[in-house]
Amino acid sequence: MHLLRAFIHVQVEKIPSKYILKRYCQNARKDLxxxxxxxxxxxxxxxxxASRHRKVMTKAMQLVRVAVMSNPAKExxxxxxx
Numbered sequence: 110m111h112l113l114r115a116f117i118h119v120q121v122e123k124i125p126s127k128y129i130l131k132r133y134c135q136n137a138r139k140d141l142x143x144x145x146x147x148x149x150x151x152x153x154x155x156x157x158x159a160s161r162h163r164k165v166m167t168k169a170m171q172l173v174r175v176a177v178m179s180n181p182a183k184e185x186x187x188x189x190x191x
Contacts, residue, residue, distance in 0.1 A: 176186035
């Protein structure tokens, strides 16, 4: 929706085809399920974004549990995060 409003704002007469996904085409056979092939879901090494997110979030929550136990741990963890 934002992209469409941006095109209207800059008065683009015709939307380039690379911005129109297949599921939004008028000649689509039926309502297609959400397909993630138009989004990059894997990193350089083949690892998914979700698995990276889970690993980083697990470590971050372990840090939070340790950091809230004392003032020095809180200060050291904030320095590391910054």
